[in-house]
Amino acid sequence: MRIPIPLLLFWPILLALGILLAPIAIITCLVFVPYGKKLTAIKAGPRLFSVFCALRGLKVDVRSDEEKIYIVFV
Amino acid sequence: MNEERTKILEMLAQGKITVADAERLMEAMGNTKSSAQSTEEPTRQISNNSKPKFMRIEVDEGPDGDRVNIRVPLQLLRAGVKFAGLIPEVARDKVNKSLEEKGINFDIANLKPDSLEDLVSSLGDLSLDVDGKDEKVRIYCE
Numbered sequence: 001m002r003i004p005i006p007l008l009l010f011w012p013i014l015l016a017l018g019i020l021l022a023p024i025a026i027i028t029c030l031v032f033v034p035y036g037k038k039l040t041a042i043k044a045g046p047r048l049f050s051v052f053c054a055l056r057g058l059k060v061d062v063r064s065d066e067e068k069i070y071i072v073f074v
Numbered sequence: 075m076n077e078e079r080t081k082i083l084e085m086l087a088q089g090k091i092t093v094a095d096a097e098r099l100m101e102a103m104g105n106t107k108s109s110a111q112s113t114e115e116p117t118r119q120i121s122n123n124s125k126p127k128f129m130r131i132e133v134d135e136g137p138d139g140d141r142v143n144i145r146v147p148l149q150l151l152r153a154g155v156k157f158a159g160l161i162p163e164v165a166r167d168k169v170n171k172s173l174e175e176k177g178i179n180f181d182i183a184n185l186k187p188d189s190l191e192d193l194v195s196s197l198g199d200l201s202l203d204v205d206g207k208d209e210k211v212r213i214y215c216e
Contacts, residue, residue, distance in 0.1 A: 040160050047157045054153040057128060059145040065138070 002070045007056055014052070078103055126198040126215035135209040148194050148215070155190050158182060 025045060032041045059072040079100070086096045126148060133142040161169070166183055173180055202213040 044160055047160060051153040051157050054147055054150040057145065057147040058150060061143040062140065064140040
């Protein structure tokens with residue numbers, strides 16, 4: 001199994017998800033205001049996004065007699 | 075004292091050159107040395123600046139066994155640690171407990187983005203080779 005995953009293809013999906021989730025994120029921030037966790041809720045999105053961006057270059061190559069797995073993020 | 079300097083002093087002693095000539099020659103020698111040093115320094119700086127970008131984990135269990143080759147971008151490590159900073163305290167304690175159960179006595183709260191840079195830069199020197207009977211494990215940064 002050889003799976004090269006181009007991150008470029010995920011950008012439109014991420015954009016659509018971002019637009020869809022924006023109201024939920026705003027509501028979550030408002031809910032967390034009394035608990036003092038507003039900043040945490042705001043930071044979570046960009047940090048998750050940076051994790052996604054950092055996936056570029058990740059390569060997993062496992063080869064055994066029965067199966068071969070090759071996943072690379074390009 | 076190097077050879078050229080000795081030669082100049084010998085010539086001065088033999089009266090072949092004057093003190094002024096010797097001084098000029100010494101100065102010229104000093105300039106060529108400093109220019110040679112200045113040309114060496116940038117190359118050394120470049121080699122120091124070339125930070126590792128990936129961590130490689132290779133496991134080879136011999137001709138009949140499995141082969142694992144994983145390349146992890148160090149940027150992912152950085153991003154992961156920054157993301158882990160958002161973990162709530164309750165969940166952090168649970169993670170620490172799970173780590174302790176696995177024999178890893180480490181508090182993830184101590185892993186901060188500021189100290190991470192030092193860790194990542196020192197990872198460049200990391201090279202771990204384990205040669206077993208049938209399997210080889212190699213961990214290094216590139």
